[in-house]
Amino acid sequence: MPDPQRLRRVPRQARSRQKLAQVLAAADRLLAAEGVEALTTTRVAAEAGISVGTLYQYLPDRDAITEALAEGYLARLEALMDTFAERAAAETWDDPVGLLVDAFAGLYRAEPGFRALWFGRGLTEGTRQADLAHKRVMATGVRRILVAQRLLRDDDAADVACRTAFLAADAVIQEAFRAEPDGAAGLLDQLKAMLRAYLDRLPR
Secondary structure, X not given: OOOOOOOOOOOOOHHHHHHHHHHHHHHHHHHHHHOHHHOOXXXXXXXXXXXXXXXXXXXXXXXXXXXXXXXXXXXHHHHHHHHHHHHHOOOOOOOHHHHHHHHHHHHHHHOHHHHHHHHOOOXXXXXXXXXXXXXXXXXXXXXXXXXHOOOOOOOHHHHXXXXXXXXXXXXXXXXXXXXXXXXXXHHHHHHHHHHHHHHHHOOO
């Protein structure tokens, strides 16, 4: 659910939560098709099949809409990382780097709205702050995976190493999808090679 501080009214009943989900799904469709400029309250309400007054009950303006969408996108990325961290504790992977890069590139492909928001000019200060917190969560997930796979010593230096690896991967993946809707294969391949070489240098 979006941050309650950004919602005009926090939905408590199942019907109200479903209505909010309907609104955000409509906003996501508009964002993917037309960009952030389409996210006016009037357009979103029309796309969702509700009145503007109903929309105002939950999301009072464009910033609230974009921030709610961004929170959903970031939550899906974090959930994917958490799934891999849990798997890493029970499995042994031949190529953790390739597995993770391919998985997150796949999520970028599946989320045109996310790409439209992140690569456009619709980010608010609240979204930027949420992204900073998101990067810390993701770096922690990388550490959990590498430690579980016995590819990284679990010490203080691991935090810096995993933050560095994630920030580099995040930047290159974003650039790959700015270049091509399906992700520039050459950039993604070079990212894997770079991360594998970096991983080989870390203390185990």
